[in-house]
Amino acid sequence: MRALIVSVLALVEVLSGSAARAAAELGPEEILKRVDEVRNPSESYRMQVRISDSVFDVLLEGNSKTLVRTLEPARDQGRDMLMLGEEMWAYIPNLKRAVRVSLSQKLTGQAANGDISRMRWSGDYSAGVEKETADSWTLFLTATKKGLTYEKIRVTVEKKTFHPIKAEYLTGASKPLKRATFGGFKRIAGRIRPTELSIQSAVNQNDQSKIIVEAMEKKTFPSSQFNPQRLGQ
Amino acid sequence: MRVPRLSALALVFILVQGAFSTSVQAARPAAKKKPQIPSWQALKLIGEAGFRASTSSERGLRTFGRGYLEPGVTWKARAESAFQLQLQGRGWYQAEEYSGRQSERWALEIRDSYLSFDTDSNRLRVGFQSLSWGETFGFFIADLPNPRDLSDPLLLEIAHIKKPVFMIQDQWFFEGGSVQAFFTPIARHTDFSVSLPRREFSRIGVDSEYGIKVNRLFDFGMDASLFVLRHHERTFALQPRAIWSGGLTATQSFGQDWILRTDQVISDDWQSVDGWRGVVGLDWTTTENLMLSVQGQRDPLNSGASLRMMLRGFEGVLDGWEFEAFWFQGIERNESWVQPKLSYHSRGGFSVSARYDWIESGPLQRGLLSGLAREDRGLLWLTYGF
Numbered sequence: 371m372r373a374l375i376v377s378v379l380a381l382v383e384v385l386s387g388s389a390a391r392a393a394a395e396l397g398p399e400e401i402l403k404r405v406d407e408v409r410n411p412s413e414s415y416r417m418q419v420r421i422s423d424s425v426f427d428v429l430l431e432g433n434s435k436t437l438v439r440t441l442e443p444a445r446d447q448g449r450d451m452l453m454l455g456e457e458m459w460a461y462i463p464n465l466k467r468a469v470r471v472s473l474s475q476k477l478t479g480q481a482a483n484g485d486i487s488r489m490r491w492s493g494d495y496s497a498g499v500e501k502e503t504a505d506s507w508t509l510f511l512t513a514t515k516k517g518l519t520y521e522k523i524r525v526t527v528e529k530k531t532f533h534p535i536k537a538e539y540l541t542g543a544s545k546p547l548k549r550a551t552f553g554g555f556k557r558i559a560g561r562i563r564p565t566e567l568s569i570q571s572a573v574n575q576n577d578q579s580k581i582i583v584e585a586m587e588k589k590t591f592p593s594s595q596f597n598p599q600r601l602g603q
Numbered sequence: 604m605r606v607p608r609l610s611a612l613a614l615v616f617i618l619v620q621g622a623f624s625t626s627v628q629a630a631r632p633a634a635k636k637k638p639q640i641p642s643w644q645a646l647k648l649i650g651e652a653g654f655r656a657s658t659s660s661e662r663g664l665r666t667f668g669r670g671y672l673e674p675g676v677t678w679k680a681r682a683e684s685a686f687q688l689q690l691q692g693r694g695w696y697q698a699e700e701y702s703g704r705q706s707e708r709w710a711l712e713i714r715d716s717y718l719s720f721d722t723d724s725n726r727l728r729v730g731f732q733s734l735s736w737g738e739t740f741g742f743f744i745a746d747l748p749n750p751r752d753l754s755d756p757l758l759l760e761i762a763h764i765k766k767p768v769f770m771i772q773d774q775w776f777f778e779g780g781s782v783q784a785f786f787t788p789i790a791r792h793t794d795f796s797v798s799l800p801r802r803e804f805s806r807i808g809v810d811s812e813y814g815i816k817v818n819r820l821f822d823f824g825m826d827a828s829l830f831v832l833r834h835h836e837r838t839f840a841l842q843p844r845a846i847w848s849g850g851l852t853a854t855q856s857f858g859q860d861w862i863l864r865t866d867q868v869i870s871d872d873w874q875s876v877d878g879w880r881g882v883v884g885l886d887w888t889t890t891e892n893l894m895l896s897v898q899g900q901r902d903p904l905n906s907g908a909s910l911r912m913m914l915r916g917f918e919g920v921l922d923g924w925e926f927e928a929f930w931f932q933g934i935e936r937n938e939s940w941v942q943p944k945l946s947y948h949s950r951g952g953f954s955v956s957a958r959y960d961w962i963e964s965g966p967l968q969r970g971l972l973s974g975l976a977r978e979d980r981g982l983l984w985l986t987y988g989f
Binding site: 423442443444445454455456457458464465466467469470471472473482516517592593594595597598599600 | 715723724726733735737738760761762774776777778779780781783818820824826854856858859860861862864886887888890894923948949950951952954
């Protein structure tokens with residue numbers, strides 16, 4: 371029995387050591403992909419998100435297709451939003467039509483459309499390791515395409531789990547716009563993921579919003595689901 | 604103003620609304636502890652009440668109160684069912700006083716009510732429907748498949764004046780686009796404020812309307828549609844002619860803040876400039892939800908320009924408040940239309956909106972705003988959706 375325990379402990383040490391070595395060998399782009407895997411269960415999925423008193427049903431496919439249905443408050447029900455890359459449409463129930471709108475429009479509070487529509491950083495940003503400690507990396511992300519909500523992001527990642535811990539959203543001139551912390555880590559859609567994102571304005575600390583992921587499931591959607599002409603169904 | 608009748612109307616509204624609320628509560632399943640992603644909405648009922656007051660410097664004072672209910676039900680047998688039934692109606696009652704005379708009006712109307720069959724790439728709908736084809740605001744020149752109810756010149760909201768017609772409509776969706784076709788077996792007239800004898804439509808084929816629209820979202824961001832349809836002239840003519848119209852609607856974004864819109868329609872006489880109507884508009888939006896829009900309009904009755912401004916509050920800043928302002932200025936005829944509107948929408952579904960209209964149609968009174976002369980209006984809505 372004692373020999374068995376010793377063997378198991380030795381195996382654990384070897385495995386954890388190899389994991390740490392493997393992590394140390396990872397480049398920033400690979401780390402970013404691992405972080406995205408923590409935040410996104412699959413290429414295509416669905417989640418229910420609460421921001422203050424507003425609840426959204428969010429359908430995501432890849433990094434460029436997002437359909438946001440407003441469940442609460444009652445006044446905004448039916449005002450579905452579709453984001454395809456840098457393009458955005460909003461369904462106006464009174465007009466019974468999808469209206470092309472600017473991506474600049476604010477979702478609610480400090481939360482921008484991009485905070486729930488572009489959940490993957492990899493592919494949108496190039497990454498570099500700005501700082502490394504025994505437990506974490508600080509990555510500096512720079513947008514590789516135009517039209518993204520944030521041009522630069524500084525994100526801290528826990529080495530052991532690839533969990534994002536905090537982020538700082540910056541302008542093109544590296545001026546802080548917002549600060550965010552990731553929390554509420556729990557098992558959802560098959561693994562431990564952050565379910566809370568607290569966003570605070572860098573200018574006015576009283577301006578803050580909390581994005582809470584209430585439910586998440588892997589799901590595939592027909593391509594017509596993300597067609598502007600189908601909004602409002 | 605018949606105050607007692609309006610009070611009774613309000614009481615009826617409250618009772619009906621209460622009954623609907625109760626039925627919704629009863630139908631709602633017990634709350635689950637774990638949040639679930641909903642796949643469909645079982646029942647939606649809408650109640651609305653409103654009143655308006657209007658004055659006209661040339662025609663004398665006109666005051667009235669109006670109450671209306673818009674019940675609607677969307678039903679699916681199962682969450683994943685391809686079939687969906689939607690029923691929507693509207694009933695309204697109006698008491699009016701004009702030049703010392705009192706009158707009443709009421710109506711029951713079928714609104715969008717249809718059976719829908721949806722698959723991943725196709726949607727077939729049969730029943731009373733409204734189609735929206737335009738991309739611009741204000742005059743909705745490309746929304747030709749539906750007639751309008753213009754019998755009350757004070758009712759201008761497109762959601763109120765567009766008349767659903769019985770049609771068969773099919774829409775096929777593909778990656779980055781769609782094709783939509785409709786067939787209206789028997790057309791309906793547009794209702795005008797003056798009562799004129801007209802030929803009623805009755806013959807399938809001769810009195811039918813049909814058309815097709817092809818939409819494509821291009822990789823460079825342009826969302827464009829081409830359409831052609833056979834429809835009846837929506838004019839005062841005693842014998843409305845069946846004509847062909849064709850057009851283009853398109854939008855293009857520039858960066859995160861700018862959107863260009865256009866609707867272009869050519870009707871009937873393809874060679875004549877009188878058959879061409881077009882609107883081109885440019886929107887600018889800020890991250891604080893302020894939108895400014897400028898539009899230029901070409902119309903055989905009166906070309907003009909319009910400005911539109913919209914400011915929508917968000918959590919923490921003017922939460923629930925919405926301000927809109929619209930100004931149209933005619934170029935060939937000196938027509939003006941200024942329309943500010945302020946709304947507050949509570950989180951519970953209650954809304955209050957106030958609008959002021961200042962309309963000057965010019966000495967000829969033959970332009971886009973003809974028949975309205977000089978008018979000032981104050982309108983107030985109280986709305987409750989649940």
